[in-house]
Amino acid sequence: MMTPEKLPEATEKVLAGLSADENLKHRIVVAATSSAPERRRGGRLVPVLLCSLVTLMIIAVFLLGGKKPLSRPSDLETITTFTAGDASVTEESAGEQEP
Amino acid sequence: MNQQECAAGSEALSFDQLYERYATDVLRVAYYYLGNRDQAEDVTQDVFVRLIASRPALEPGREKAWLLKVALNRCRDLWRGGWFRKMVLGHPGFELFPAPDEIGSVADECALAEAVNRLRPEFKEVVLLFYYQGYSVSEIAEMLEIAEGTVSSRLSRARGKLQSELKGEDDR
Numbered sequence: 001m002m003t004p005e006k007l008p009e010a011t012e013k014v015l016a017g018l019s020a021d022e023n024l025k026h027r028i029v030v031a032a033t034s035s036a037p038e039r040r041r042g043g044r045l046v047p048v049l050l051c052s053l054v055t056l057m058i059i060a061v062f063l064l065g066g067k068k069p070l071s072r073p074s075d076l077e078t079i080t081t082f083t084a085g086d087a088s089v090t091e092e093s094a095g096e097q098e099p
Numbered sequence: 100m101n102q103q104e105c106a107a108g109s110e111a112l113s114f115d116q117l118y119e120r121y122a123t124d125v126l127r128v129a130y131y132y133l134g135n136r137d138q139a140e141d142v143t144q145d146v147f148v149r150l151i152a153s154r155p156a157l158e159p160g161r162e163k164a165w166l167l168k169v170a171l172n173r174c175r176d177l178w179r180g181g182w183f184r185k186m187v188l189g190h191p192g193f194e195l196f197p198a199p200d201e202i203g204s205v206a207d208e209c210a211l212a213e214a215v216n217r218l219r220p221e222f223k224e225v226v227l228l229f230y231y232q233g234y235s236v237s238e239i240a241e242m243l244e245i246a247e248g249t250v251s252s253r254l255s256r257a258r259g260k261l262q263s264e265l266k267g268e269d270d271r
Contacts, residue, residue, distance in 0.1 A: 002211040004261050007230040010208035011127060017196030018130055020122030020143060028118070028144050032151040 112162060114151060121163045122147065125170045128227050132174040134193045134216050142173045167232065168242045171224055178220055193217075214264040222257035225250055 002010060112120075125146055130139035146169045157165050193216040197205050215226055224243060228234045229250075236254070240247040 001265050002207045003265075004211070004215075004226060004230040004258060006208075007211060007215065007226070008233075010205075010211045011131075011231060013201055013205045013208045014195040014197050014212045015127050015130065016198040016201070018123075018127060018136065018139075020118065020126045024122070024126075024140055024143060025118055027140075028147045028151070031144055032148045 111157075111159070114147070117150065117162055117166070118147060121166050124163065124232065125166050128167060128231070129170050129174055131212070131216055131227055131231075132171070132220065132223055133177060136194070138177055142170055142177065145173050146170045163232075164234070164238065164242055167228065171243070175220065210265060211261075214261050217264065218257055218260060222253055222260065225253045226257045226261070229254055 122143060126139055126143045129142040130136060133139055133142070146166055149169060150166070155165060193213050195205075195209055195212060197209075215223060218226060225239055228239045228242065229236070234242070236247050236250045239250045243250070
């Protein structure tokens, strides 16, 4: 029966075809050289994004702050309403229709 | 970083030397852990990319321990991350890659390798470092950042599981 002590020899036999080759080495070198500039770009990108976000928030606050709130009754524009069949409206509209 | 030195001092090894000496060990440990060749290669890539990027000051003679430690950490992350997928889709088969002239004569070795692959991750780690890579209990404790007693007890339990699995194989 095999024992765990024989693991190195067993591995040499059953994983003989699994080894770190030149292709993997090439992949590593490519990944290492391409990841370095990305990391630097990412490092600059974060503060730029944060600044843009803060600027947008400030603009949004100014825009919203400049508007009068509609909840105050005094600020609301009054809209004249007429009930259906109101004689005054009928007369006015009849007068408007005439050239 | 071809000629970049990975350690301080005159005995520092270059990336090429480190890759030549230890990459296959890192790859095979990751493969035992994950049972997936593509993921094992990704782990090996991550480990060496990190070596190039962070340029750690490795003590001469302890480079392999650093590489294996980083590899096992990465394997653990991948293992945890793929937990749901594994539960739904099941474990991929543990494929073996014997030399062409040895196919058919390595049944016992295959059984041992498969039994190691089937161990739970915490047992697999100590078995691979102790039996496959030849580290001592104290070195493993330092690498895995656990107590020596924990390493010993995991080794003992892993040995028991392996023996019962292999005995079961023999009885069949």
